[in-house]
Amino acid sequence: MTYAVSVDTRIANGSSEMDELQRVGAGALLEDGFESVEEIEGPDGMEVGLRDTFVGVYPGGALLKVFVDAPALEFAEQAVRELVEELLDRTELLSDWTVERCEVELQSDLAKESLDAADGPDAPPDDVESRRARLMGLAGGAVPTVAPGTPAETAAIRSKIRTMAPRLAAFGLGMFGAREEGEEGEKGTKGTEDAELAAGALIWGTDVLLDELFQDAHALDREETNVAECDSPMWLLDELPPRYALQYDARFARRFLVTAIALTTRLTEGSFKELSCVAEELAFKLLLRDAEVTLDTFGLLDEGVSSALECFADLVYEDMDHEWLYDDSTDGIDESEMGAALGIAPMGISSWFTPFNKDGYVHPYAADDPDNEKPEGTAP
Incomplete structure (x- = not known):
């Protein structure tokens, strides 16, 4: 099954936030690290396939999305955590970064199939918007354990x-x-x-x-x-x-x-x-x-x-x-x-990605590049 693993990595405590050039460099290092990996060794030698990755760098660290094929949620989460920690450790400029969060989510179409297969009194509603609202409850993390709907x-x-x-x-x-x-x-x-x-x-x-x-x-x-x-x-x-x-x-x-x-x-x-x-x-x-x-x-x-x-x-x-x-x-x-x-x-x-004025901030990845315009649908 394919899992989407969200990983939040942070710069070392006490470090100055990264400027624009440093963020571009950190993103390139992380992307290069992922490109060198095809499979991850999970627990007990279990092979976990790496399907796709996304790197979003911000001043205090990077938000990663790692899509993997794994036999179970626990294998996916542990394998990705170990991979990211290894990539950080072996990259000198990122070696003091830490992994603050590593969570697994089902790929959207598989999650929809899972909901479609549910039955009984707790089956999800038919319309997409209500299903989305139901899944929203998962985003905020744990709340005190009490009876639902009370x-x-x-x-x-x-x-x-x-x-x-x-x-x-x-x-x-x-x-x-x-x-x-x-x-x-x-x-x-x-x-x-x-x-x-x-x-x-x-x-x-x-x-x-x-x-x-x-x-x-x-x-x-x-x-x-x-x-x-x-x-x-x-x-x-x-x-x-x-x-x-x-x-x-x-x-x-x-x-x-x-x-x-x-x-x-x-x-x-x-x-x-x-x-x-x-x-x-x-x-x-x-x-x-x-x-x-x-x-x-x-x-x-x-x-x-x-x-x-x-x-x-x-x-x-x-x-x-x-x-x-x-x-x-x-x-x-x-x-x-x-x-x-x-x-x-x-x-x-x-x-849409052109700043309104000279003070407007648009991330370098998203910003228009008039000297090297890429047609929609091509790789960045």
Whole structure:
């Protein structure tokens, strides 16, 4: 069976975060290391086949996705952990890095088959969106063991999501409409719980967002096709503007995934200033959607929390021009005289990874390279 193993590697404690050049170098070292491996020796000499890898480097380390063929989940996880630790150890410049997390996930189509095969009272619902919402519950990790569907379970998950809020380091709760003590008007901390739930759900949704994008990128690469023609179910990329579905191929998926990693890294490490490009605007839209579905799944999306998320979105987005990409009647407006009069920036897919301004950050892997433009569908 094919397993997707997520591995989070970190630079040594106390080390300075990597600059752009160092991140490019670290990514190249990791990719070269994986390319030299065809099979991994698992426990008791068990052979584990290496099918595909993805490396996403951020200032504090690298997020890896390793696809392997293994007879059991435990074999896949242990084999990949040992492989990554060995690659780090034998690479001098990465030898002080550590493996912080190594988790196994089923490949998307196999997971769907598994759900389809289930029966009995706990069988999953028929529609894809409900299944996706059900699987979302796995992203946040363990919660206190209580009876499912009970008030105790809701309270436990509410508490867990609220404790995740501080990890959204780029923003205070005021971005979600919470009133800090001492402000004019009503005193106290009005809306704090709603704000914490909204912020924590964005952290929870980050795991969901990246995992779904990893799965979609792998499916498109495996079938060598695009979203419009892919036989495997898409988890997320089919929610991008449908007018460009034929151009959402494996290379696009990888660029969009790296953009989402760069965005969520800035949100959680505290360096976020503004959305940098159209692709980030769309990734942020999907992150908000995953946060809402997470809250709704656990019965926590009430009016107060919805308002907190809306307040946050309004403050982060400078404009909502990207929404016109979902309206076919506005196709080409960004290139028209009307678009120029309204100050609408180019929104065609060819400009999605172009920074809005000189301060906008786009990851080097995803950024446009006018001197070495690669056609969609080719290897980077």
